[in-house]
Amino acid sequence: MKFHFHLLINQASGSGRGQKVGDKIITLLQENQFEHTLYYTEYAGHEQEIIRQLVNTETLQAWDPQNPALTADQPFPLLMVIGGDGTLHQVLNELYHLSVDYPVSYIPGGSGNDFARGIGLSRQPEKAFWQIVKAQEPTKINTLFYNEEIKAEKGVVINNVGIGLDAAIVNATNTSFAKKELNKYNLGSLAYISSILKVLFTQKGFPILVEVNGTEHSFKKAFLCTTTNHPYFGGGVAIAPMAKADKNNIDLVVIERIAMFKIFWLIIKLIRKTHTNSKYYHHFNSSKLRIVSTIPQYGQADGEVMGERPFDITFTTRPQMIWYKKE
Known part of the structure; x- marks a missing residue:
């Protein structure tokens, strides 16, 4: 099958990794004489503008295996996103708000790259590229759709939505002066570790109500509340090892606030992947499920901070076509 690749490249993702990955893929395209067009993001929110431009000019096409243009061996215009999970998050949300359903391909170029882990896409750029090229059709992947009633927000999530600990860590890292300085030397992960240690000691337990299949579950001292599409968060931490991105369901993990020495023991269990046996x-x-958190907490969606606020959020599932061949 022939392609015309439309590359949307976030060079700043992953502390500059996006640029390096983009250069590798461009070299592959040139060496193999693939038709391609380049689009570089230059500032926050530029992804949405590029997507609107491609949609408004009808540059992209919905996938239809019966399309006579495909049988005539015409190149299929395939959007290829190169960047971190946040870049893909922005792209898919813009497509959702524009009410269009295009297949998307993705080359991970961020720091965490949990979505690639979750769907079986290589985190090595060249291998991921050939997984895309070898595919003859897109693969249907489950994503999460959320509707937050208090702020009247709706959106698509590829990884997870967190309320509490993980969101507070993301917020602390993003607002850290040290992160900006460390990123200059590709040491941004140190800022993340610093934020983890800080938030572990300051994050308090908070009450939440979870509604699942018509049954309510209440927790007086939730510590971490993560609704996820696949096992991973935080750059490869398997918080929900039973979750699968190719299944039409939602996994929710709630961890209760416990004494500090027990938290460190739980972290050890997490590393050993035995944490699911903990009573906490x-x-x-x-x-479909609903989460209500009346006391303001930080929230995050695919690493994008949602602010410190109360939540009344309902999750359902939503299919998304991702162009790749799982290996």
């Missing part, structure tokens, strides 16, 4: 670890699975 609670797992729920459904095609």
Whole structure:
């Protein structure tokens, strides 16, 4: 199958990794004489503008295997996103708000790259590229759709939405002066570690209500509340090892606030992947669920901070076509 690749490249993602990955893919395209057009993001929110431009000019096409243009061996215009999970998050949300359903391909170029882990896409750029080229059709992947009633917000999530600990860590890292300085030397992960240690000691337990399949579950001292599409968050931490991105369901993990020495023991269990046996670890699975948090907490969606606020948020599932061949 022939392609005309439309590359949307976020060079700043992953402390500059996006640029390096983009250069590698461009070299591959040139060496193999693939038709391609380049689009570089230059500032926050530029992804949405580029997508609107491609949609408004009808540059992209919806996938239809019966399309006579495909049988005539015409190149299919395939959007290829190169950047971090946040870049892909912005792209898919813009497509959702524009009410269009295009298949998207993705080359991970961020720091965490949890989505690639979750769907079986290589985190090595060249291997991911050939997984895309070898595919003859897109693969249907599950994503999460959320509707937050208090702020009247709706959106698509490829990885997870967190309320509490993980969101507070993301916020602390993003607002850290040290992160900007360390990123200059590709040491941004040190700022993340510093934020983890800081938030672990300051994050308090908070009450939440979880509604699953018509049954309510209340927690007086939740510490971490993560609704996820696949096992990973935080750059490869398997918080929900039972979750699968190719299944039409939602996994929710709630961890209760416990004494500090027990938290460190729970972290050790997490590293050993035995944390699901802890009595402080609670797992729920459904095609629809609701979370209510009345006391303001930080929230994050795919690493994008949602602010410190109360939440009344409902999750359902939403299919998304990703162009790649799982290996």
